[in-house]
Amino acid sequence: MVFCSHRFIFAFFPIVFAGYWIIARFVGHRASKVWMIAASLCFYAKGNVAFLPLLVFTTCFNYCIARGLTLKPKGSPAAKFLLGLGIVENLGFLFYFKYTNFFIDNINRFLGTAIQQQNISLPLGISFYTFLILSCLVDTYKGKSETHSFIDFAMFVTFFPHLIVGPISHHYDMVPQFYAEDFYEINDRNIMQGILLFSIGCAKKVLIAEPLIAHAQNFYNVMGTGTFFQAWGGVIAYTFAYYFDFSGYTDMAQGIALFFNIKLPFNFDSPYKARGFADFWRRWNITISRFFQEHIFSNIFHFGDSLGRLMVATMATFLVSGLWHGAGWHFIFWGAANGILVCISNIMTLKRKKLQPTLAWALTFLMILFTRVLFDSNSMTQALAVYGNMLDLRPLFADANAFWAEGLSYLKSNLSIICLMGVAALISFFAPSTRQICASFEPKWYYALCCGIIFAASLFFMGKVSSFLYFQF
DSSP states (O other), X not given: OOSSSHHIIIIIHHHHHHHHHHHHXXXXXXXXXXXXXXXXXHHHHHHHGGGHHHXXXXXXXXXXXXXXXXXXXXXXXXXXXXXXXXXXXXXXXXXXXXHHHHHHHHHHHHHOOXXXXXXXXXOTTHHHXXXXXXXXXXXXXXXXXXXXXXXXXXXXXXXXXXXXXXXXXXXXXXXXXXXXXXXXXXXXXXXXXXXXXXXXXXXXXXXIIHHHHHHHHHHHTSTTOOOHHHHHHHHHHHHHHHHHHHHHHHHXXXXXXXXXXXXXXXXXSOGGGOSSHHHHHHHSSHHHHHHHIIIIIHHHOOTTOOHHHHHHHHHHHHHXXXXXXXXXXXXXXXXXXXXXXXXXXXXXXXXXXXXXXXXXXXXXXXXXXXXXXXXXXXXXXXXXXXXXXXXXXXXXXHOHHHHHHHHHHHHHHTHXXXXXXXXXXXXXXXXXXXXXXXXXXXXXXXXXXXXXXXXXXXXXXXXXXXXXXXGGO
16 A cells, blocks of 8 residues: 555545544543554555564564663673674564575576575565664664663554655654653644645655656666667656655655654755765665664774775675665665765865866766666666667767657657656756755645645546555665
């Protein structure tokens, strides 16, 4: 079940919302949390009920670990043992489901063996809820967080807006909200802001991302047969599609959470306005970047260390990030490419070298386009084929008239998509981010009007919405 679907909007969400507040009012706060946990598990089961027992087991097991860490002295042998056990359990499941066949394939390739691959399906959301839980365990071990109530912990893990694709919240940020003085009072301002965020997210996904996804996948599904213009069109379409799809999900998740007086962290901050790759990664998928920075980068590099150690920490962080995104060499090379570009960006900052702002933005966005090819392709073979199409200017020098005629033909046959890419570019480069919109939010009639228009338009085109792109990770 996706947020921008008629089933969610007109059935699931109204029932959950009404039930939560009625139970909180007439039965009690503890019962309303149990209702939310049950609703979240039902939401997850709609995606794939076969993996619901794994989620339930992981939640229960890690509550025991977190509770034990809360009771044990910081840094004690018992605490270290519990933390290690939690890390092994969480990463063990993640590695098994996500990387078993990747390792079997590479063992067969390099050793000439014929080990049979396993019939393994990736549990929905495991990449995200694993990191959510690991972050909680590490914070508890360090004394930044404490786990007492199982119901609070279960609600933190399973809360359906962030369960499948994040954003990844800190336990010490989210759980204290459950005990705020006005937490169990319907907050009109939060609901109005939630409607605004949900409407923006719906429009991003339904009106912009969906058509661009269809166009991009039409190119990528025909590996190596595209022309120069088809390749650039497909790559640019996917670049904007991933942003509007993923940030649209986050906007909707934040909006839904506000209906229950829960504030989730922002995950995007106009990343395509970045003027360097380090800046880009401070704006894109912020909570995942924060997780890798806290748990990998900060364990390798410390303030005052050498430039070489900074480069090693950066490359290690992005190689792990690439592997986390998917079990394939093209993801590893994608991580390496981003790591190199961030290293260059950091060196320029340390050396106090600055490019002219417009040039810095243009080069950053161009490199984003090229690195996205590695991410969006199904393999390195496909990525190299796409690069070949994008850089093949031989037809221009062989017959310039025919080359530009082909470009004009592509433009005419894909005019609506190209116009949509133009709209996506204008929004990405010049419109305020949802963070900025929320920072200055005041209930106004024009907000209500805009919400009504874009939400109505989204509802009209909602019948054929696909799953979010990050569901596959």
